[in-house]
Amino acid sequence: MHKFEILKEDHSTKARTGIITTSHGTVQTPAFMPVATLGTVKSITPEELQELGFSMIISNAYHLYLRPGHKQIREFGGLHKFMNWNNSIATDSGGFQVLSLAKKRKIKEDGIVFQSHLDGSEHFLTPKLSIEIQEHVGSDIMMCLDECPPYSDDYKAIDKSLELTGRWARLCKESRTTDEHGQIGALFGIVQGGVFSDLRKKSAEQLMDIDFDGYSIGGLGIGEDPHKTHELIEYTAALLPKDKTRYAMGIGNPADIIQAVSGGVDLFDCVIPTRNARNGTLFTNTGKLVIKNAQFTSDSKPIDESCSCYTCKNYSRAYIRHLYICKEILAIRLLTMHNLSFFGSLMKSIRERLGDGTFADLIKRYETTEVI
C-alpha cells in the first residue's frame, strides 16, 4: 500500500508537512532517508537508526542485484527481514549506479549492458529487471529505471536521454506484478532534463502522463552550479502534482535540504552524513568540524555542545580524534551516529517549525550561517 497525505502547508513558502504510509508504517515528511546501499547503513544497527528518528531508508537495486542477489533476498522474505529493519524501505532503480560505478556500460533502447564493478561480469539491466529486483527485495517505494546523463551534456543529448527515461518509465510501470496479497508496489517516476528548465518540464509532463505514486527529481547535485541545483529543484517541484510525494534524489547538505523543502520537496536521501562521518567530517550547529585536526588533540568538549546524541553525551573530541587517528572502528560508529543524529534533528526541526509556522526563521538561520 502507498498513501501520501498533506498535513499542513506553509504560509510563506511552498513547504508542506505530510505523512507517507507504506505497508511498513508511516513516514513523517519532510523526511531524510539514510542510505543502506548494501542492506546496511554503514556501521549502524537498525535499532540505532530507529532511535535516531528515521522511519525509511533507501537501498539500491544495482548493488543488491550484484550482492547478495535479489533472488536470495526474496528467499529470505525480503530485505526488511534479511537486514532486520521493520520500517519502510525505498530503493533506487540502479540507473544512476550503473552509470557511475560500472566498468563499462552501453545504453541501448531496451536497457543498459554493463560490466560489474566487482568482477567485470556482464549484465543487462532493463526496466523489467530493475522492477523485478525491487519487487524481490520487497521495496516499499520503487524507482523507475532512468538514464542520468552527465550535467555537462548538451541540450540535444539531454533531450534524447529524457525521452528514453520516459519510455523506460512506462515499461517499469507495466512490469510491476502483484504480490501474494494482491498488492502492487508503489513506483516513483524520475524527472530528468539536466540543467535545462524546459527539458525538466518536458520530462515531468511525460511522467505525469503515465501517472506515478510519487515523483523524484533526479540528475541534480552531480557537479552543476549549486545555485542552478536550487533553482531547478524548486522549478521542477512546482511542476509536479501537489498531492503526490516529491523526492529530491541525492540531496544533500542541510542548507540544500532546507531550500528544497521550501520549494515543496518532501523526501531526501544522501550519503553525506554517513560518508562524511567515515571521512571524519562532522556536522555541528556552528559549522563543520574535521576531527583529525590537531586542534582537537586535547579538546574535552563534545563534537557539538548543543547536541544530545550518544556520541556527544559520552565522548570528548580528544577521545574520538584518538580513535580516528588510530583507525579504530568505534570512531566510525560514533561519528556516523552523530552525523545521522544531526540530520534526524534537522528534519524534526523542519517539521516542527512548519507545524508551528516558524519555518522562515530556520531558512534565515541557514542563509546567514554559511558554515553549515
Place this chain on the structure above:
Amino acid sequence: MHKFEILKEDHSTKARTGIITTSHGTVQTPAFMPVATLGTVKSITPEELQELGFSMIISNAYHLYLRPGHKQIREFGGLHKFMNWNNSIATDSGGFQVLSLAKKRKIKEDGIVFQSHLDGSEHFLTPKLSIEIQEHVGSDIMMCLDECPPYSDDYKAIDKSLELTGRWARLCKESRTTDEHGQIGALFGIVQGGVFSDLRKKSAEQLMDIDFDGYSIGGLGIGEDPHKTHELIEYTAALLPKDKTRYAMGIGNPADIIQAVSGGVDLFDCVIPTRNARNGTLFTNTGKLVIKNAQFTSDSKPIDESCSCYTCKNYSRAYIRHLYICKEILAIRLLTMHNLSFFGSLMKSIRERLGDGTFADLIKRYETTEVI
C-alpha cells in the same frame, strides 16, 4: 583499593570462585578481560561490554604511551573517563608489546630502548616509566615491567632474563606513588621462566619475596607446545599464594581457560574473541564457524542456535556473510558481539558450575568436543 576474596573452592580441582574489588567495582572470578589495546575494545561500546557481562577490561601501557600519550589521558581524568568505561581496568606493563611490536629494541639493565612501530621514534621504557604510565591512566590493576623472552630461548638465557624481570619487579613496586586520595595502585608481578619448571619456580619465589597484590603467569601461549602451556600454567599457579589473584596472561582459547581454571587461575585476557571476529571466525557451542565459507551463503540459521546474543537473535548467517564479504563495518560489530558474548557466557557458566559443584561436567565436555 584492591581486595581479593575466595568465595568457594572446587572439591575435585584446584579451581575457585572469588571476587576482586577495585575502586571501580567488583569482578566475579574466574573472569575474562576483553582487550582494549588503545582505549577501546575494537568496534564495541562500553555499554555493550557491560551488557555482555564484563566488569574488567585490559589496556596497555606501551600503546597508550605512544597514542594518545599517558599524560594526555591523565589530563582527562584517567582512562575510565576518557573512554567512558566506569568499571575496572587492568593494564599490561608494555614489556610484551615492546618486544613483539617495536621496530628495534635493546634490553638494558635499567629498561628497554625501543623504536616506535608507528614512526620509528626512540623511547626508553623503564620500570619507573611503565608504572608512571599505568598510574597516569588510572589503572586498577597494574603489571610490573617484564622481559618476555621467546619460548625457544635456552635455559641459561631464560634464567638470565627472569633475574632481570625480578629486579625490574622490585623497581616497579618501589616506583609507585600515592594518588590524590593517598591510595597506592594494585600491582601484579609477572612470573616468567619459559618452559622450564624449575625456572618458573625460581621466578615465582623471587616475586613472592617482593610481595605483590596478585601474580600473573606470563610468557606462555607464545608458540610453545600447548600441552606444555597447560602443564606450566597448572604448575606455576600451584606455586602462588592461595589468597592472591592468579592471572594467566594472553590465555586464551575456551579449552585453555577451562584447564587453567581447574589449575587455580582466576583471571584471563586474550585477543582471540575480538581478533577472530574481525577475521570472520566465530565460536559456537558446536565448534568454530568461518563465516565467509560459501556454505553459509543461503543459511538462514543464526551463527549459534543455542546463543541468545543480539547477533544471534536478529541475523542469519547468510546476512552476516553478505556483510562480511562486502567488508561492511556492521559485520565486525555483529561478529565481535557474538564472540564476546560466547566468552562472557563461558565465564558465567564456569562460575555457576563451580558454584553448584558441577564443574567437572564442563571439563569433560570440553575434553570430548575437540572442536571448541
